[in-house]
Amino acid sequence: MQIKEVIQHLETLAPTTYAEDFDNVGLLVGSPETLLTGILVTLDTLENIIDEAIESDCNLIVSFHPIVFKGLKRFNGSNYVERVIMKAIKNDIAIFAIHTALDNALHGVNDMMCEQLGLINRKILIPQRGSIKKLVTFAPIAEAETLRSKLFEAGAGTIGNYDNCSFSSEGIGTFRASENANPSIGEIGKIHQEKEAQIQVTYPKHCEGKILKALFQNHTYEEVAYEITTLENKNENIGMGMIGELPQGMEELDFLKHLKKVFNTGCVRHSALLNKPIKKVAVLGGSGSFAISSAYRAGADIFITADLKYHQFYEAENKLILADIGHYESEQYTKNLIVSYLRKKISNFAIILSDKNTNPIQYI
Structure with missing residues (x-):
């Protein structure tokens, strides 16, 4: 190997x-x-x-x-x-x-932190933008279904819990092949009209190489017309941090002691206690101060991360507890x-x- x-x-x-x-x-x-x-x-x-x-x-x-x-x-x-x-x-x-x-991986650092704490109903805290792309291409109607299937096999067309997702419309494509061309359809020097299907599929950006390879290998045209767009949609399976729930709520001090034991840390630095049970827990391994507001908006009772500075503890504003367990400890x-x-x-x-x-x- x-x-x-x-x-x-x-x-x-x-x-x-x-x-x-x-x-x-x-x-x-x-x-x-x-x-x-x-x-x-x-x-x-x-x-x-x-x-x-x-x-x-x-x-x-x-x-x-x-x-x-x-x-x-x-x-x-x-x-x-x-x-x-x-x-x-x-x-x-x-x-x-x-x-x-x-x-940023769904089953990565933060999922591992959630696993150690026994959290359920987990989801990404800050879904990543710019990681979903859209491919638009055109193919003769008779060949569109085969091409679409090959794009699916390469990783296109998956949206959440659904796959084989696409949109198609029909129209007339025109082209004229020059004397240096080798057209699979039409004749050199003559304008050709072809009934075509426009195929649109989304895909995660890491699959782009495989998808373009499938497009070129399975398209009948010598010159393949296509366009790629980066979407602003959030990718719910990629992103920083994670939030989940304890199966049963815990008192604040009991949870902090449990947290210290699970991550075997020398100390847990935390903001003021709020005198209410801990149920919803947000985590972000390593330096995660940038996600404090995201944890609050997600409804977390506590946000567990590392490398918080003195003034950043004030950002809890008695809305949630901030807990710094140490950089190494959060990623161990x-x-x-x-x-x-x-x-x-x-x-x-x-x-x-x-x-x-x-x-x-x-x-x-």
């Missing part, structure tokens, strides 16, 4: 096309053509993680956080980022980062999720869960 085959599985779990613009995801070090020896899964890629990969004979590290966020101008080992990259290259170890692609179960997924997909290679705690924050 080559590393690129592992990447294909990871792209199915969390397509990197849905990562945030500021992020740096994908294969950061190494060649996708390299033959795989083993996979080490970690939250962060540090020097001791490279050592662990060497000891475990793993030449691919799947890391949640990217070790490189910005461009590096020199490699002289002056900081931990340079040292990690240098050691990885020297030992032929590839590094793949998944980060906000998995943050992510590597278990990745390992579990890859072991189901790849059974003939070692997939190792790193036993290193990479949390840079300590508590006394």
Whole structure:
């Protein structure tokens, strides 16, 4: 197996096309053509993680956080980022980062947080915009149904719990083939009229390559007329954060103690208690202060995240509880999720869960 085959599985779990613009995801070090020896899964890629990969004979590290966020101008080992990259290259170890692609995935970081808390009726807190596209194309009426079916097979036409969704209308298409053309219908130099069906389908943007390939391979015309539009519709299956419900409401202090135990955190920093039961819970792994207002609008009794600053706790405004459980703590179960997924997909290679705690924050 080559590393690129592992990447294909990871792209199915969390397509990197849905990562945030500021992020740096994908294969950061190494060649996708390299033959795989083993996979080490970690939250962060540090020097001791490279050592662990060497000891475990793993030449691919799947890391949640990217070790490189910005461009590096020199490699002289002056900081931990340079040292990690240098050691990885020297030992032929590839590094793949998944980060906000998995943050935005339906069954990703935030779903894992909800799973640990036993939340039910889960849904994305901030659905992503700009991730749904629409294809409009034209085909001879006799061939439209076959083309439509091939587009469906490639991933087009799924809307929520429905698939094979499309819209068609009929009309007359005209064209004239030049002397350099090789028309499948009509004659060179003559204006041709053809009864055509206009086919419209929506699709998630990560499927665009497969859908265009299906369009070109199954269309009879030498030159295929088509247009693609990015829609502003929210994608309810992609986005930041998640909200769900406890099967039974809990008193505030009982829930906060439960939260501290579940995520094994040194402390839970929280805003003022509201003296009402906790039922509806919003979560966002990592730095989630930008989602405070979204959690409130969604009706959350508590919003669990990390890296809240002093003044951001005021934004609770006695409308919900804000709970900061720590950045590492909120994302710690992510590597278990990745390992579990890859072991189901790849059974003939070692997939190792790193036993290193990479949390840079300590508590006394």
